[in-house]
Amino acid sequence: MKALQNLGIAIFLVGLGIFTALPFLGTFNLDQSTFDQIIAEKKIKSELFVADMQQQVVGKEFTGMIDLSSKIGTAIENANATHSKNKEYKKKIYTKVSDMASLIGKRSGKGYIAENKGIMWFLTFGLGIIGSLMFIIPQVVTLGKKGIKNDGIYHQSSTNRGWIAWLVFIFLVSFYMVLYFGSEYAVNWTFLVDPISESLSGNPAGHWFVYGFMYCVIMTVMAVRMYIKYRHNMYQMVRTTSVLFFQIIFAFLIPEIMVRLQMPYYDFKNAFPLDYDFFFQWNLKSLINSGGIGLFILVWGVVLTVVIVPVMVYFFGKRWYCSWVCGCGGLAETLGDPYRQHSNKSLFAWKVERWLIHGVLVFAVVMTGMTLYSFFAETGTVLGIKTSSIQNTYSLAIGSIFAGVIGTGFYPIFGNRVWCRFGCPLAAYLGFVQRFKSRFRITTNGGQCISCGNCSTYCEQGIDVRAYAQKGENIVRSSCVGCGVCSAVCPRGVLKLENGPEEGRINPTEVLLGNDVDLMELVNKK
């Protein structure tokens, strides 16, 4: 078994190694006719750029994107500098270097990688999947009898912030940096999934398709791990199936198929304000111009946030979204499960959490307010502030860096819910409902708690569950996503997630059930 697992790791690492090497490999040769096409498509009027590119790039062979991308970058920058000096603003190129380089790279990819997509897919994704499953599936046997399987978590480098964890951290952060800020280096990755993208939407894959596909693959593989680890716990089995279903069907397949049907790309479960650009001008225009389905999406998006989300939170707690439906939650509960113990449980962290997450919510709401005002008043500024610059700041700081780079990249160090706990504006909104108007709570079972601390340790949201349980108090916290792991790891059967009457849901107690009845009354009355 152990040998099989080690072989699995080796195969996985080969796949990962090839995947990681791809941004530095590949042959790119931009021919004249493709270049002319791009000039026409992009409506480029800068003769300086065209001349520069003709001389430096067109007809030349490049290995890897680094050289090519820097040539394109220089060409754009030089051209723009000259045009600015000459006040020829119409000739300036406003396409980002990264986007231009991705476009050119995608169209000019030649050689083995671009021509053997199937094989290359197998050598990366294929080996990765096979290798990880070879590591994971034997756990049915190696983990032993069903039950809680946290043995050795704090003895292992990968799950105890050791060197493996730091390598994973570096890899994840770099991956997200490429995704958000250097998509030209993802060009080779897009080739691997072109056939899949073409079969779904009819279009070749972009780097976001790579991400979406990878997201589903990783969640599926890691869900197998969840199924094995928590096979004694039906709640975890059902919940894992649910997040997987919503990711694959709603976040991945439906939007791609909608594109094929000439409809707007839309994830029906992604609620505003997590979906922060829902009310952005370009999105509203695209929806309005898409006829019936566009209007339906517009109405659905509003109803989802204003009615469906809070009503569901009232009945089931915010878990119905955060740990049953949401994609961010889905990744956190599958890929992130080995890291859940790293969330900080200190009071200080809780204070930081409340300032940050509510700050982001305010930011999102103000930005959306400005956006809508700008849209209806047909102006670009509100009180002298450019709406687009606020939008760009949010997209960069919150949408990309917080949610992506930090949110997922920091899994191995700060735990798997950094974004959900500290940043997600939707979570903040659901949290208000959960805290003040909901039937959901985690019930503490009388006086059975022995303060062991398993619940707090494994709470991914950094809630000090024990602080409540050892006082016999139910846990009603806005940040709880209802993953159910505190209840699972409790050795004494103290915690239960349930939806019940609001009355008595919050039950501060000092003296616990089991002691002198008069004393309990005396102390708990206060």
Next chain:
Amino acid sequence: MNHIVIIGNGIAGVTAARHIRKNSDKKISIISAETDYFFSRTALMYVYMGHMKFEHTQPYENWFWKKNRIDLIKGFVESVEPQNKTVILANGSKISYDQLIIATGSKPNKFGWPGQDLDGVQGLYSKQDLDKLEANAPNNEVCKRAVIVGGGLIGIEMAEMLRTRDIPVTFLVRESSFWNGVLPAGESALINEHILNHHIDLRLETNLLEIKADENGRAKAVVTDKGETIECNVVGLTAGVTPNIDFLKDSGIELGRGVKVNRHLETNIPDIYAIGDCAEQHEGIGNRRPIEAVWYTGRMMGETVAQTICGNKLEYKPGHWFNSAKFLDVEYQTYGWVFSERSMKPYEKHFHWRHAKENICITVAYNNETNLFLGINTFGIRMRHEIFDRWLTEERDVNYVMEFLKDANFDPEFYASYEDEIITKFNTENGTTISPKKKSWKRIFNNA
């Protein structure tokens, strides 16, 4: 200002300190030689198993004590001088008190076995024991086999711990079936099977005669009363605990096995109280034993004594008995009294149900003549404390308990439920026609 000195920073002492602080402005000092800060003793096993780090076992952050003006003193109390109201530490320093709370807990039993003090022989109670085990049994190369002596809760925990590092474990149990002085036969049998399934070499009806030393004075083997010599590197002594009160021998405080206290948790000397594992009631309360080494009773005594010290003199009145434990992967809960065959009352009758395949079973005890519900043990099913506490107070009969059993289920959502199966068996055995009622929130929250 009144100075309250508490000896021992376990659950009893710390609970007392917290409640005294809530109710008063008295000066509070807690003395401990074990650790700087309060930790949960019950969680030590998880540190060795790698589920947690030691810091995770500490329920309060380190700033908590200063903020609540609870002084923590690291030191070993050598003696108490009631006549001067002074506590003397091993380093010679003296601390005077106005009121003293003794909450020093227990220490593992040693029954005078030859070799019981050798290196490699240890109990599992304190932080120091945990550190020792980490040194004695870091892996299965250093510790090629461990022998555990004493088939109780700590013994099975220690076996579980060692097994997570693939260390072969031999488990010597005096009784003919695991913990059958407490558990009824069916349940004890289930745990026997479960222990064997975890590849623990369970030896029932086997006693330790002697621990043999190697040339360095380390344990190298045990000899059993079956005439067998078992080679091992670690011997775990887990045959129960005794109050940790040696330092009180000459203090004039009345001692039995523990510190003798009345129902107000007062000792024979005014202003000295004892709580937790080390306190011994003159007479057991109800069916309880005079000394109860249980987590929650320590906490309850702390809650109670704090009231008395803050001027609201209260008797210690523990409510209905309850407890829980985990045997490897099987959770156990109990509410009310279910006795083993050995100590069963003459009127006590048991109904037992066991799942065909899974490690799930329940035993319900009731009065043979009146049908009064006495208690329930559950294995692999979680039950709701409040519901059973209420039913015991209301003196419900067993038929009522069966009828509303679904209200009492505390398993996580989507778990299979077994009430229908259980009640069918009950009906067959007793000729009753009980049909289980659907779970009702109204009844659970008692506002029907």
